[in-house]
Amino acid sequence: SQQGEEDPQALSIQEGENATMNCSYKTSINNLQWYRQNSGRGLVHLILIRSNEREKHSGRLRVTLDTSKKSSSLLITASRAADTASYFCATDLREASGSRLTFGEGTQLTVNP
């Protein structure tokens, strides 16, 4: 079962605007990751935030994590048409046998030129 829920399901913005996507989860986590998927392609890792971190930046990406609310957000600043993709959060329940990444339902982002 998927433990992550994302909103919005779809987001359409103009180039240059900021895009914010939210993710909520249900159980304790080791870390939370965000991935991007272009249509028909594999997923690309964007950023990982550990459970003891509150905020992380990478280029135009900013991720926050609130473990008390079991939620995370991904902010893409100054969006570009090339940012058009599906974005998934994934919670990592570290086990002795390996990573058990569980993906949220995803947000389809469309950036209009």
Add this chain to the structure above:
Amino acid sequence: DTEVTQTPKHLVMGMTNKKSLKCEQHMGHRAMYWYKQKAKKPPELMFVYSYEKLSINESVPSRFSPECPNSSLLNLHLHALQPEDSALYLCASSQFRLLSSYNSPLHFGNGTRLTVT
């Protein structure tokens, strides 16, 4: 381009066929994964191999049979599939250290688009 290579890119098979999906990585990763993704849905974990041993099987039907011949290769053998098994099958790999609480991100291939007729 991804560092995880999956072949074939597309596969059409009948319900009585036997086929295999292949995945290869040369990043020295010791954890490898199979995910299944239906259209407009998130990937769902099927299997995890750690150090070439099957460590997680998410109650996947036996018509899917994984195999890890060595640390660089991962196969998924398919037999007697159903039309509802049509999906994008994604392979991924990651670093994995048994005694570490650190988890590294997954590197995904571009998947095999499987159609079962």
